[in-house]
Amino acid sequence: MMEVFCDVFLPSPWWHPLTYKGKAGIRKGQRVIVPLGKGHRVGIVWEAKAQKFDSERIEIKEIASVVDSVPSIPEELLDSIGKAARFFYCGPGELFKVAFPTQFLKGTAVKEVDFRKDFSKRRSLNFSYIVPDERRMQFYKQTLLQDGLSSIIIFPERRKAEIFWESLEGKLRERGTLWLPGNAKKKWEKWEQIRQGEIKFAVGTGVAVFLPFPNLGRIIVDDESNPVYMNARYPYLHVRTFAGIRSQMAGAELILGGNFPSSRVFKLAEPECHERPDKRLIMVDTKAARKFGVKGVAFPLAISDLILKKTQEVTNKAGAALWILDRLGYANAVVCSECDHKPMCKKCGAPLRWEESKSALICPFCKEAQDKPTICPRCGAPMLIGDKPGAEAALDIAKSLLGSSDKIHFWHGGIERERSSLKKIVSTLKKEGGIVVGSRKALEVCDEIPVQLVCWLDVDIENARPLYDARFRAIKMLWDSLWCGKHAEERTVILQSKQPGRGWQKGLKAGWNIFWKNELQERKDLELPPWIYLLEVDGKPETKAKMLNEAIRLGIEYMDPEPDTGKFWIKAKKEYQLEQLREAWIPFFHVSRSYKGYPKIRVWMD
Structure with a gap:
């Protein structure tokens, strides 16, 4: 039957x-x-x-x-x-x-909606690498005003979405909504209004890409190359990629924008870089900079006379300057001067960072704190010293430069009560100027007020991270500091490097076309994304062996750098290999295996 x-x-x-x-x-x-x-x-x-x-x-x-x-x-x-x-x-x-x-x-009732497809729409892919940020935001506003298409505008960070929303005229805001984490009840009401077609556009962070507009016409993803768009928690979805998939399914326009394109976009379309920083970007040789000794730390902190001079000029006029050193703490590690032993995190195996403000050693990954030992735990020598100076050490030098701590501020990702703390810093800078010392997170200040000077105290550490895309992350961050926030074209950026203007740094002066052409060729030679897909798999060791057997059977390359754990990597050179592997691995994600747990898989493609 x-x-x-x-x-x-x-x-x-x-x-x-x-x-x-x-x-x-x-x-x-x-x-x-x-x-x-x-x-x-x-x-x-x-x-x-x-x-x-x-x-x-x-x-x-x-x-x-x-x-x-x-x-x-x-x-x-x-x-x-x-x-x-x-x-x-x-x-x-x-x-x-x-x-x-x-x-x-949970099954809460919703009103009936007729989700009929509009076949008159034609999907298109467009790019907007307009700088500075303020000009690109104006382009997005004009795009919203030019037609009545239901639209989603996505930003990588909450504050950037808020700033764009606040810049919209009142009548335009009446047609849309700001979609951010918050009150669940109010969000549910807004979500239902969107589903019924009562709201025409939404501005928000990554999760806004899922909003159920009945007849979606456009998705804008700003700063599309930002690594934040890869979910930090499982499921490891990439927001930009989902936006691309959804625009195809909905027949909607997709606009990818930002200051700096991703490797995947540049490989696909090779957009042109039309702007150069010219004299606003100054490169300084660290070897010729002044060396400031830091108490209890082996190596000095190099700060050039040019940075000191420019900082004083800016602050004397009640302007704002940023000193960025992406090495948090007082020193990046402590080391025994006798046996070279470095205290390590028992959980993560990473060198412990010395934070003088907390009188402790902190793991940079799990944040677990330990008391700073007075003697070496290995040899008993009393001479434990810092290795390389961190941002806390730069803070002391900034205070010495201005002769007062009132105009010196410290800002990084570990600050408690983040929102209120940043407001206080911005309020003080507006009134009397000053220096903000901290990590790359200090660039957030540029979104709030005009920042006249950005100084990168050690740009080489940005490229030293053990990631295949470390050069991209470094140059993107520096390029962003030239164009982000308010009145960016009036800002000077100084970077200190042991090899100023060489290697990947050439792209800062010549434009990101030059950087990506060289970088993509090297990645192609080394078989790295975006030319291939890297799968990072983390599960139980007994499941790992069976999953690897399937990869071997299909002739797909794998890497097993940690054989005693459940983690391994897959190198898929073609998309059809991704599909083959997925079909082979379906049994490992069956409902019958709920009690055994499921592996977690992350796809690296940029």
């Missing part, structure tokens, strides 16, 4: 749907309540089809009840989630938990 069977996805880690008996008329996108184990769960129908069924051979449970009378989510959004789940090696249910409000996943 013919029966209706529904494939249903639940908010769960499984890669496959669960199949239930249903009734005629059930459609994709409707929520249903289904039996699972000893209870019931809310799921979303993925597919419903009628077929013959032998009830004597197989027992299939029935859908308990149907929540929605019609599909409650645009089909293009569900299709986008399905395609993204396959690409990012996760189940659609994992993305449900990111994409939809808790109320929706």
Whole structure:
């Protein structure tokens, strides 16, 4: 006999749907309540089809009840989630938990909406690498005003989204909403208004890419090369990639913008770099800089006379200057002067950072604190000294330069009560100017007030990180400091380096076209993204062996640098290999393995 069977996805880690008996008329996108184990769960129908069924051979449970009378989510959004789940090696249910409000996943009633496709739309891909930021934001505003397309505008950071939203005229804001983490009840009301088509555009951070506009016409992703767009927590979705998938499914325009393109975009389209910093960028040789001795630290801190002079000139006029040293703490590590022993974190194995403000040694990764020992734990020598000076040491030098601590501020990612602390700093800088010493996070000040001077005290450490894209991260950060925030074209940027203007730094003067052409050729020779896909897999050791066997069977290259752990890497040179591997690994993500846990997979592609 013919029966209706529904494939249903639940908010769960499984890669496959669960199949239930249903009734005629059930459609994709409707929520249903289904039996699972000893209870019931809310799921979303993925597919419903009628077929013959032998009830004597197989027992299939029935859908308990149907929540929605019609599909409650645009089909293009569900299709986008399905395609993204396959690409990012996760189940659609994992993305449900990111994409939809808790109320929706619990079955809260929503109004009926007719999600008809507008076939008059034509998908297009455009780029906007306009600098400085203020000019690019103006372009986004004009784009919103020129037509009535439902739009999503995405920024990598909350504050940047807020600033753009605040810059919009009142009448334009009446048509849209600011979509940020906050009150769950208010967000649920806004989400339902968006779903019903009452709101025409949204400005927000990455999660806004999932908003259920009934007839989505445009997605704008600003600062598209920002690493923040790769989710730090599982599922490891890349927001820009999902925006690309969704624009295809919805037939919407996709605009990728920013100061600096990603490797994948440059490989695809080779956009032109039309701006140069010219005299605003000054490069200084660290070897010729003045060396400031730091008490208790082996190496001095180099700060050029030019930085000291320019800083005094700016602060004397009540201007703002940033001193950036991406080496937090008083010293990056402590070392025994007798046996060269460095205290390490027992959890992470990383050298412990010396933070004088806390009189402690801090792990840079897990943040666990230890008392600073007075003698070496290995040889007993009393001479434990700092290795290389950090931002706290630069803070002391800045205070000496101005002769007062009132105009000196410290800003980095570890500051407590972040929002209120930054407001206080900005308020003081507006009144009397001063110096902000800290990590790269200090660039946030540029979004709040005009900053006349940015000084990178040791740019070489940005390139020294053990990442295949370290050069990109370094040059992007420096390039951003030239163009970000308010009145950027009036800002001077000074960078100190042991090899100023050489290697990857040439792109700062000549433009990012030069950087990417050289960088992409080297990555191609070394078989690195964007030419291939790198899969980082982390699971249990017993599961690892079986998953690697599947990769070997398919002839796909793998790397196993930590054989005693559950972590390994896959090198997929073609997209079809990603699909082959996913099919082979489906059994490891079956509902029957819930008690064993599931591996977590991250796809590196930039």
